[in-house]
Amino acid sequence: MAGVFKVLCQVSHKQGRRVAHQPWINHMTRRSLASFKASDLQIQLSTELKQKPDPNNLVFGKEFTDHMLVVDWTKDGGWTAPTIVPFGNLSIHPASSSLHYAIELFEGMKAYRGVDGTIRLFRPYANMDRMSISAARCALPAFDKDELLKCMSELIRVDRDWVPHSTTSSLYVRPTMIGTEPSLGVSPPTQAKLFVIIGPVGPYFSTGTFNPVRLYADTEHVRAWKGGVGYAKLGSNYGPTIMPQVNAINNKGCQQILWLYEDEHYVTEVGTMNIMMYWKNEQGEDELVTPTLDGTILPGVTRKSLLELARKWGEFKVSERPFTMKDLVKGVKENRIYEIFGAGTACVVCPVSSILYKDEDLEIPTMKNGAKLATRFYNELNDIQYGRVQNDWMYNVD
Incomplete structure (x- = not known):
């Protein structure tokens, strides 16, 4: 205890x-x-x-x-x-x-x-x-x-x-x-x-392994809030998301919801994934950024693994910090976003092709840019998980 x-x-x-x-x-x-x-x-x-x-x-x-x-x-x-x-x-x-x-x-x-x-x-x-x-x-x-x-x-x-x-x-x-x-x-x-x-x-998604998904940035519903239980893996976090998810699929033509928070529309996570953005930030640095674990976000094991891999490579800035849809939209319009992808146990790494936000379709150039980072993450994790590369992350059942 x-x-x-x-x-x-x-x-x-x-x-x-x-x-x-x-x-x-x-x-x-x-x-x-x-x-x-x-x-x-x-x-x-x-x-x-x-x-x-x-x-x-x-x-x-x-x-x-x-x-x-x-x-x-x-x-x-x-x-x-x-x-x-x-x-x-x-x-x-x-x-x-x-x-x-x-x-x-x-x-x-x-x-x-x-x-x-x-x-x-x-x-x-x-x-x-x-x-x-x-x-x-x-x-x-x-x-x-x-x-x-x-x-x-x-x-x-x-x-x-x-x-x-x-x-x-x-x-x-x-x-x-x-x-x-x-x-x-x-x-x-x-x-x-x-x-x-x-x-x-x-594969988790019916589109198959490593196929891009379209997200609906929901400005009406909230998945979790500060002081709540978003950080815990409880069934009560998931049941209320089903109705908005059905709406995203049937009425918005999107596979998953991008959950936002507060009036500033802070980006939090996707329905079954943590979210990561690889871009050139406003200081001109190549940066992999994912929202801070502030209590509203599930601390994903795949999320943790990708951050640790990126920090080990040491090739670009790696940040856990808040960012908003305003930051994301500005990055898209200024051609500073390279890739956006989700990370989770079920999907492993899933590229994002577009985000529907306030009736505007934001085209994310993940696949157009070759999804190089997402692909690298996916391949490295696969090599570890299937034993092609030895790593102490793996627990030997046999």
């Missing part, structure tokens, strides 16, 4: 939030009991194995493996022994707090079968850190991140034949925790369920 609390304090300090002083974290720290242990893991193998899909025709999030990981928690009894069981439906009380008050969190990460046949997870410790922060924020129980990672690794090993033998697809890993408090009071849950489901995935 001390380790979890330390991470919370460090991340909060870096992001300029006083999370460490908020009473719900101290309360959560006091009331959580000891974590489950991977050494107690029990495995019940399925007797009916499913046919595996064609790895070249995978639709994101539609296929799931034969097994899942489940761990239950109660306030009085703590965590039960983790179990791997046949994939199937959950049974929860109709009054469960996750259904009524959105006491729920999730994570998303990927496992890759390397060119050497070894299965590896990409930076799972970063996901575990973020999951701990999300759990504290919505009053769900703390857990030992190393123990969960060991349990997830065993789940992947059990279903290892589902990890695609492909360098264009991977195995998506979705840890989830829900409040299962069987009462209608708005209070910290006394019961919770942690489960992990996994499945093979291909």
